[in-house]
Amino acid sequence: MSIKSNFSAVTHKISVSAAAVGTNPQLVAVTKTVSSDVIEELYALGQRHFGENRADAISAKHDVLNERYPDIVWHFIGSLQTRKVKDILPFVSYIHSLDRLSLAKEISKRADRVIDCFIEVNVSGEDSKHGLVPEDVVSFIEKLQEYQNINIIGLMTMAPFTSNDDELKNVFSNLKTIQEDVIKQNFEWAPCTELSMGMSNDYPIAISAGATFVRVGTELVTEI
């Protein structure tokens, strides 16, 4: 499979799952394992949203590509060290991994505009996963009011790596329920209209459960 046929397969699967629930999810191409060449290839196919999980890598790729492709939309999807915030803020449009107040404080202090952030939630409760426990999400968001440059656009989760569809469905619908709880609060700084969930292993299921952003790496970039 070439990048081109991977891209057709993934975008087709996304449209089929999305049509069934009447949504139009945004594909974020996760390019953390590949070089800028692959980003260029995907760009030529029409992809504009790209996700990276390391501050140094996203900065380096941005520097290589920015002049030729100023309309690339960059998503930071990995765990973010506070001291790296200033390096990525100039060009990043979305941060998917807000999980602590110290990080919100640094983003808000360093940003010269409002940054769209997803709160990362550890829905499955696995020790290896980052993110807030579901019970803490609303009270965490309440505390973000003072950080003027943070807009909570939605919630993000990573599901366990499993082939058990029911387990995956459960994780994704739990995130949707937490989203509904947040929306009920009517926090001006947290419209929380979006759900970032679904990776190569599970994005059709995530879309069925209401994903509006899917983060797909392996299935897009693996050439076999």
Ligand SMILES: *Cc1c(COP(=O)(O)O)cnc(C)c1O
């Ligand atoms: C790597 C990564 C992805 C993409 O995972 P694939 O299984 O390669 O599709 C999505 N989200 C996050 C946070 C990641 O780190």
